Amino acid sequence: MNRIQKRLQEDKKILSIYFTAGYPRLEDTVGIIESLEKHGVDLVEIGLPFSDPLADGPTIQESSTKALKNGMTTEKLFSQLQEIREKVSIPLIIMGYFNPVLQYGVEEFCKKCQEIGIDGLILPDLPLREYQLQYKDIFEAHGLLNIFLITPQTSQERIREIDAASEGFLYLVSSASTTGAKTGFGQEQEDYFKRVAAMKLRNPQIAGFGISNAETFAQATRHTHGAIIGSAFIKHLTENGASSAGEFIKRIR
């Protein structure tokens, strides 16, 4: 069983943190991961920066641009993570856009992830259809879970289809938006989370987008198995530096 699946069997609400690799400084990546594990985070999404992050708002756009300026590349990230499994046992996901993966070579990329001990990938612009047509076998051969997104506009039928094709969890995008665009939840999100929960899907659901503090974390996890914080954590790093990662987590739980 994959580390992500094991973690999801524990009886607790999952706190997942996204950060951009190579930000604020190029060599901050490993330190941030260690600090997140130490402070009780359950799952880490390591952002592989991309020049044109379509699904992201200004915060992640800016951290990606800065990380690339700092010199972050796919090869550099793999070399930083080379010995990560001697340091942490927390489930690790690489999240990014598909083009850098395609250029690295999908097979080669997956092989490298397996060697390092990466547990899954989230590639928002590699949708179900293209994944199944061309890449599914490669991911599976290297023990990588591919995590798909669903949104408030995703039909019941498609949710079932994505659930059937997923192993791990479903990434529940809380509202129609790019990352970091909205904070807080209203009745609409609550109804959406409940509606998905009532479907009794195979995979647990973890909510993302719009979660920034203890209050929104509690709201987001009332009807889900966990929640992901991205932009708010990156803003915190921008203001306080990588060494302050733990302080942010302490305020969430």
Next chain:
Amino acid sequence: MTYNVDENGYYGEFGGAYIPEMLYPNTEEIRQQYIRIMEDPAFEKEFNELLRDYVGRPTPLYYAARLSEHVGARIYLKREDLCHTGAHKVNNTIGQILLAKRLGKNRIIAETGAGQHGVATATVCALMGMECIVYMGAVDIERQAPNVARMKMLGATVRAANSGSRTLKDATNEAIRDWINNPVDTHYIIGSVVGPHPYPDMVARFQSVISAEIKSQLQEKEGRSQPDFVVACVGGGSNAAGAYYHYLDDTEVGLIAVEAAGKGVDSGESAATSYLGKTGIIHGSKTLLMQTADGQITEPYSISAGLDYPGVGPMHAHLYASGRGEFISITDDEAMEAGRLLAKLEGIIPAIETAHAFAIFDKRKFKKDDLVVINLSGRGDKDLQTYIDYFKL
């Protein structure tokens, strides 16, 4: 063998729909409906009437006698520059606004480079009384000021894209982000044969009126419907797609695509995608793309805002990779001189994008009786300031 799109949305290995789930419901709705809507007789009637009475179609196919003599070939110009709003772009925006109405949308977004697609979108939104928001790179807002004013006059909101190189690619990113944030009431009118399936095919179909007319006009004038060559400039590639469309599988007709080399293909300031690009993903499509070895999209450059794009439509990527299309790249200087030449020989000032297509004759020789159709995709009014600065007029 076909050079058209297949049932999965691919042209050879290029195309597809590489989009985040947030965009899936909208693109899927269009995918399921666009053929049915376009083939509906009521839609066809409305579309064709607007093209005739509002756009001014058919546009003339004009035998350019002085240019022909100068070049040493028989050259016809397809006068898309005479379309309402000054370029071929309006063919597509008329089609898409009618589609948007049938999909029940009431808010329109668009990206624009040179501003021609922005103007064409603002125009049809005014015509239909719909809200219109156009994203445009901050750099392009500077160099295409008359078109910005035109869009505002037409009631559109122009929003500056300030990320990246602040040109067409970045305007497209911002438009896509807007669509993610407004998934229910908004239709995104993409201006070229780029983006996720079915956009490249849908836009090509709306632009295919260009080659449909060339066929019948050439038949009338020459007693044959096939030219030897069709020449068009390619940024994303919508005017080329329209001019090629009915000749794609007719391999006796040579298809010549002219790309912007900027300051030279190897200068580091270029937009010659076929020469500089490798297979990659941009704006939801797998296509040829200018990028670093690490898969980061590189910033293109061209004097012409409409060609300043690091990708190319998947149809064109396939024409290039398969050898069906012949690709030629033209520098800023060559294009500017060709624009002046056309003005002097034929009394037509072309858009700088279009001028690239007229600059191939030093590099590509034709036989005296070759029948060459050049798609004169847009007029140069919007580029007057650039011409003034360049030639010190």
